[in-house]
Amino acid sequence: MTFYNAKLPGSISQGSEFAPVSLVDIARGPTGHDQRRSRRSRRLRRCNIGKNIRTVDDVYDILSFFEVMDGPAHSFAIQNLIDYKTCKPSGTVTALDAAIGIGDGVNLAFQLKKQYKVTKVDASVIAVDRTIYLPVLGTVLVAVDGVLKTEAVDYIIDYATGALTFIAGHEPADTKAVTAGFAFNEKVRFDTNDLGHVMEFFRVGSVPSIPLVEVPFDA
Incomplete structure (x- = not known):
């Protein structure tokens, strides 16, 4: 689908979860030795930024972005503040x-x-x-x-x-x-087809989970 070179609204800040993910097949032989084979030439990152959402305006901005991206259909840019330069x-x-x-x-x-x-x-x-x-x-x-x-x-x-x-x-x-x-951004998509959100109390809202996954550049 389409890549939109637009950044997810809000900041990727304290509480965000990031994880580089490898795909390595491991087979253990009868002698106990491992045979390891990587199925991917590079690591792709997964992250969850739900803890960044604090206000109902934050929730609205994320939901608007989710609508425009048609959930996981389209990809966009984020910046991982642990690994961004x-x-x-x-x-x-x-x-x-x-x-x-x-x-x-x-x-x-x-x-x-x-x-x-x-x-x-x-x-x-x-x-x-x-x-x-x-x-x-x-x-x-x-x-x-x-x-x-x-x-x-x-x-x-x-x-x-x-x-x-x-x-x-x-x-x-x-x-x-x-x-x-x-400095650089990463190309990601939403890793979910639904985005549940909560109205906590006056002007305070949350999206408990916003999972994202990095996608190959040509995808």
């Missing part, structure tokens, strides 16, 4: 946060990514890429070989796909690292 939540985004490619003197097109990293006991680093499709306008910083570049002069960003395209004549030179930092 290329650095830690308390950090400041820099152009060196994430490696997104290596120049070859010809290629103009790159895709925005974020890395999750674990340092092993031997000090080597394991990094996993997450493709980012919905960078936040005005937050993207890009560098080539550590030198900060200028949007609309050196490159352009498609804020609906996360595609970074260097302008002809500004393509990264051979072996030069292309890095970026930015």
Whole structure:
């Protein structure tokens, strides 16, 4: 169905529940050893933001959004305040946060990514890429070989796909690292066909459960 690049009204704040979900099949053999096979190349997130709803106006805004999205039929954007930028939540985004490619003197097109990293006991680093499709306008910083570049002069960003395209004549030179930092949203849909709501008392209402699930970008 349709993706609407509109953010769910209200804030994703204290009390929100988020969970990255993997699909791993685990079979245990007679010796006790596990055989594990992932059925998905990336984790998709689930969340529940029902605890954010405090007033009847909040309830009305959510119900209006639910109506427009036809329940789970259409997808939209949210921001997970625990994981919404290329650095830690308390950090400041820099152009060196994430490696997104290596120049070859010809290629103009790159895709925005974020890395999750674990340092092993031997000090080597394991990094996993997450493709980012919905960078936040005005937050993207890009560098080539550590030198900060200028949007609309050196490159352009498609804020609906996360595609970074260097302008002809500004393509990264051979072996030069292309890095970026930015804030981003996630593409989700409602994970329910009904949205029960409660009138608590004067001007106070609640929606006990608002389950959302991240969807693949091409879905």
